[in-house]
Amino acid sequence: MSRRGPLPPPPPPVHLRSWPDRGALLADRHGVLADLGRRSLGAGALALFWLLVAGVQLGWALIGAALTSVGGGFDPIGAVLVAVLATLGLGVMLAAGIVLGILVRRQRVMRGLMDRWAELESDPAGDARFRMAGPSLWWLLTSFAACAVGLWIALVVPATAKAGEDTYMEVVYGMGAGTILWIAGLLGGARAVEHYRWAVRLVVPSRGVSAK
Secondary structure, three states, X not given: OOOOOOOOOOXXXXXXXXXXXXXXXXXXXXXXXXXXXXXXXXXHHHHHHHHHHHHHHHHHHHHHHHHXXXXXXXXXXXXXXXXXXXXXHHHHHHHXXXXXXXXXXXXXXXXXXXXXXXXXXXXXXXXXXXXXXHHHHHHHHHHHHHHHHHHHHHHHXXXXXXXXXXXXXXXXXXXXXXXXXXXXXXXXXXXXXXXXXXXXXXXXXXXXXXXX
């Protein structure tokens, strides 16, 4: 199955299942779970997530450039430039944010599919492969770094602002940029933690298979 194509369907209802034996069922189950795991935590998903976060930051940077340009007397050319920057920034920010929101909803759908396919059968030994320790670690590390940097920026910028040197708009821009990073880090970290908890439930025999 292609990671760029449509998502795999949910498992068929009980009365329509036609696997000849447990081995065939597990083969299909493992194939679907492996595909959904790569879609969720693979390198491509990680790169696309942070690319969209960068897009949101770019849009906010353009808006910030417009905000920090405001001041002084009225300048027709400056006013046009501010309007263009603000409009362009808002467009970029909204476009990246909308796509990011769509991907977050798609992730929820994939998680639901993974739960339903996992519930078909318990196979702790075979399911150990779905922990995806390496990809999960990359998601956690990049998310932790984003949270730390974002929180630092959001707190330090207003705390170190000096009257007469830093404008109110500059402080607003810095706090916004930090908040975007912090929220993105929380989203990325939540995805990695959620997958880890799901995978642990699969491989712990005493708990059986995940049931949400």
